[in-house]
Amino acid sequence: xxxxxxxxxxxxxxxxxxxxxxxxxxxxxxxxxxxxxxxxxxxxxxxxxxxxxxxxxxxxxxxxxxxxxxxxxxxxxxxxxxxxxxxxxxxxxxxxxxxxxxxxxxxxxxxxxxxxxxxxxxxxxxxxxxxxxxxxxxxxxxxxxxxxxxxxxxxxxxxxxxxxxxxxxxxxxxxxxxxxxxxxxxxxxxxxxxxxxxxxxxxxxxxxxxxxxxxxxxxxxxxxxxxxxxxxxxxxxxxxxxxxxxxxxxxxxxxxxxxxxxxxxxxxxxxxxxxxxxxxxxxxxxxxxxxxxxxxxxxxxxxxxxxxxxxxxxxxxxxxxxxxxxxxxxxxxxxxxxxxxxxxxxxxxxxxxxxxxxxxxxxxxxxxxxxxxxxxxxxxxxxxxxxxxxxxxxxxxxxxxxxxxxxxxxxxxxxxxxxxxxxxxxxxxxxxxxxxxxxxxxxxx
Amino acid sequence: xxxxxxxxxxxxxxxxxxxxxxxxxxxxxxxxxxxxxxxxxxxxxxxxxxxxxxxxxxxxxxxxxxxxxxxxxxxxxxxxxxxxxxxxxxxxxxxxxxxxxxxxxxxxxxxxxxxxxxxxxxxxxxxxxxxxxxxxxxxxxxxxxxxxxxxxxxxxxxxxxxxxxxxxxxxxxxxxxxxxxxxxxxxxxxxxxxxxxxxxxxxxxxxxxxxxxxxxxxxxxxxxxxxxxxxxxxxxxxxxxxxxxxxxxxxxxxxxxxxxxxxxxxxxxxxxxxxxxxxxxxxxxxxxxxxxxxxxxxxxxxxxxxxxxxx
Numbered sequence: 161x162x163x164x165x166x167x168x169x170x171x172x173x174x175x176x177x178x179x180x181x182x183x184x185x186x187x188x189x190x191x192x193x194x195x196x197x198x199x200x201x202x203x204x205x206x207x208x209x210x211x212x213x214x215x216x217x218x219x220x221x222x223x224x225x226x227x228x229x230x231x232x233x234x235x236x237x238x239x240x241x242x243x244x245x246x247x248x249x250x251x252x253x254x255x256x257x258x259x260x261x262x263x264x265x266x267x268x269x270x271x272x273x274x275x276x277x278x279x280x281x282x283x284x285x286x287x288x289x290x291x292x293x294x295x296x297x298x299x300x301x302x303x304x305x306x307x308x309x310x311x312x313x314x315x316x317x318x319x320x321x322x323x324x325x326x327x328x329x330x331x332x333x334x335x336x337x338x339x340x341x342x343x344x345x346x347x348x349x350x351x352x353x354x355x356x357x358x359x360x361x362x363x364x365x366x367x368x369x370x371x372x373x374x375x376x377x378x379x380x381x382x383x384x385x386x387x388x389x390x391x392x393x394x395x396x397x398x399x400x401x402x403x404x405x406x407x408x409x410x411x412x413x414x415x416x417x418x419x420x421x422x423x424x425x426x427x428x429x430x431x432x433x434x435x436x437x438x439x440x441x442x443x444x445x446x447x448x449x450x451x452x453x454x455x456x457x458x459x460x461x462x463x464x465x466x467x468x469x470x471x472x473x474x475x476x477x478x479x480x481x482x483x484x485x486x487x488x489x490x491x492x493x494x495x496x497x498x499x500x501x502x503x504x505x506x507x508x509x510x511x512x513x514x515x516x517x518x519x520x521x522x523x524x525x526x527x528x529x530x531x532x533x534x535x536x537x538x539x540x541x542x543x544x545x546x547x548x549x550x551x552x553x554x555x556x557x558x559x560x561x562x563x564x565x566x567x568x569x570x571x572x573x574x575x576x577x578x579x580x581x582x583x584x585x586x587x588x589x590x591x592x593x594x595x596x597x598x599x600x601x602x603x604x605x
Numbered sequence: 606x607x608x609x610x611x612x613x614x615x616x617x618x619x620x621x622x623x624x625x626x627x628x629x630x631x632x633x634x635x636x637x638x639x640x641x642x643x644x645x646x647x648x649x650x651x652x653x654x655x656x657x658x659x660x661x662x663x664x665x666x667x668x669x670x671x672x673x674x675x676x677x678x679x680x681x682x683x684x685x686x687x688x689x690x691x692x693x694x695x696x697x698x699x700x701x702x703x704x705x706x707x708x709x710x711x712x713x714x715x716x717x718x719x720x721x722x723x724x725x726x727x728x729x730x731x732x733x734x735x736x737x738x739x740x741x742x743x744x745x746x747x748x749x750x751x752x753x754x755x756x757x758x759x760x761x762x763x764x765x766x767x768x769x770x771x772x773x774x775x776x777x778x779x780x781x782x783x784x785x786x787x788x789x790x791x792x793x794x795x796x797x798x799x800x801x802x803x804x805x806x807x808x809x810x811x812x813x814x815x816x817x818x819x820x821x822x823x824x825x826x827x828x829x830x831x832x833x834x835x836x837x838x839x840x841x842x843x844x845x846x847x848x849x850x851x852x853x854x855x856x857x858x859x860x861x862x863x864x865x866x867x868x869x870x871x872x873x874x875x876x877x878x879x880x881x882x883x884x885x886x887x888x889x890x891x892x893x894x895x896x897x898x899x900x901x902x903x904x905x906x907x908x909x910x911x912x913x914x915x916x
Binding site: 164171175186215369373374375376377378379380381382384396587589597600 | 619652655657658674677680682684686687688689690691692693701704706707721746749764771
């Protein structure tokens with residue numbers, strides 16, 4: 161009899177794996193993922209690299225003479241005179257890309273940036289911040305009445321730098337930052353959501369197909385309903401795992417390939433401007449140091465030294481159990497209805513917790529140890545997603561284990577429920593089975 | 606010996622009783638017609654025989670022992686509502702379903718190739734099932750049903766949707782299987798085919814069995830002393846002869862002969878009619894008119910319904 165379950169698993173598996181859509185999705189997604197990571201970086205680097213900007217500074221105040229910091233991409237020259245004339249001369253014959261005019265009109269600072277073609281988007285903000293700093297230092301220095309060298313010493317002394325350090329249960333310290341935790345958590349949460357949506361709903365469609373096709377009667381005369389249900393759920397789970405593994409391998413492969421082909425892509429040799437831009441939102445992150453060293457894998461590894469195993473194991477647990485819970489519930493749903501268009505009203509109660517947990521992902525990730533986060537990560541229908549969002553920020557072990565235990569217990573309930581409903585449901589045609597009717601099957605079956 | 610015995614089986618659903626204390630037995634090697642109006646409970650009985658559902662009361666004996674899971678491999682079932690995986694290739698699909706019935710992959714493949722050949726659908730082995738015509742899909746379903754050489758076949762409305770040529774093909778196949786020793790339960794509304802191929806029948810109406818037996822016996826049981834006489838047109842019998850004793854039921858003729866259906870009153874014999882007719886006309890043929898299964902079906906169901914309605 162076990163042999164038949166295996167036959168069903170292998171059919172469910174092979175028919176799906178052989179589909180064109182599976183092959184396309186499997187190959188396309190890692191490419192898209194890699195593109196999502198690389199294209200913005202490449203575009204930014206490319207535009208910054210190729211565009212060398214020559215700035216002519218016309219400083220009427222003479223405060224900013226020779227204060228702008230030259231970079232690989234930006235060079236500064238200083239000149240004085242009539243601004244209209246200078247602009248006309250230099251821009252027309254392409255001597256400079258832009259003319260930066262700082263007006264002297266008393267107390268406040270006003271400045272104009274003249275250009276003909278295009279200038280990098282970052283130039284304006286870079287000029288502003290440099291001017292602010294110089295101007296502020298100048299005022300401070302003036303009011304303190306001290307020498308420049310003394311002032312610079314003072315400046316170094318007062319520089320503030322915050323490093324976030326997380327201490328785990330063994331007392332090990334690690335530099336960490338909440339933003340990155342949030343990103344990792346959200347990624348895990350969304351990933352589980354997609355896995356459940358894609359694969360659990362395949363179970364729904366599979367059950368519906370067999371029922372609306374009427375092949376189910378032939379099948380049920382050869383195998384037990386439970387064998388059919390188990391075969392389908394396990395078969396589709398294997399498809400999911402296969403796809404997941406291929407994605408991991410391909411994405412790693414692509415990242416590694418790019419790493420080899422362009423070793424300097426993430427290195428500090430590229431313009432610091434670009435690196436600074438890229439790091440917006442995760443500035444001061446210790447990972448940026450690794451990024452600057454040019455090894456993206458080091459970035460990933462740096463990130464998980466303590467809870468990497470915990471994270472992966474939990475991810476796998478919630479991935480499998482979450483899928484199984486929703487797959488069994490969807491299977492029960494699919495067995496009750498006659499066709500796909502009717503299935504909406506029945507899948508709604510099952511899909512709702514899934515949607516709720518995805519709606520609350522941002523809330524949970526900003527406050528991973530709040531009341532809402534705690535409860536959502538305990539309720540079995542929302543916990544696979546909610547707990548994964550919380551996990552990278554650190555969750556007490558008892559909470560994690562409790563959540564997992566509740567999840568497992570609930571899964572057993574779901575299997576019991578689905579088995580009863582499915583057995584009766586797949587042979588019921590033509591009449592709409594209300595929830596009342598379904599609960600009656602539970603009592604009788 | 607009976608291959609199947611249904612013993613006092615009752616099956617209830619929430620709002621109605623599908624089978625009410627039904628007992629019947631199917632003789633080994635018989636072609637058994639399971640008849641009844643729509644919704645009578647036939648499909649429920651068939652599902653119980655396939656172990657798809659289970660009786661609330663009563664039991665099923667298969668080859669003398671209570672029906673168990675292992676017996677299913679000896680049963681071939683063609684459901685009324687039948688379907689196939691649309692996207693799966695015809696050959697793969699048949700192979701898969703045959704293996705689910707317990708055949709080995711190699712044996713199933715060998716047998717399937719032969720059957721595909723015999724039914725002239727070999728070219729379709731590698732085509733998705735949805736590309737097959739309806740008739741071809743039905744052939745495929747039938748092949749799948751009989752491939753594992755079941756000793757007991759349950760065919761629920763096997764002829765529906767078949768054209769006359771394929772219907773004949775199917776009838777021949779059923780007769781062939783019967784000759785090879787298979788027992789066949791045939792559930793159908795097609796009374797002509799029941800008369801042609803069934804040996805025995807059971808009639809189920811409103812979840813109760815109201816009639817069971819050998820077709821010959823049943824016809825004998827329901828005959829009402831009516832005879833069909835065909836006489837040559839040159840000397841037609843005198844209408845005066847018809848009356849209380851020889852009641853004229855119907856009459857129709859062509860340019861050469863005229864046929865009379867005559868019912869003979871109780872206490873009189875057919876020989877009297879022949880003598881009377883022979884004096885007046887030239888008798889071309891004379892036969893007892895047995896009721897058709899169709900007539901018996903309708904009459905029995907109506908009588909039963911009227912009785913129960915009256916209650």
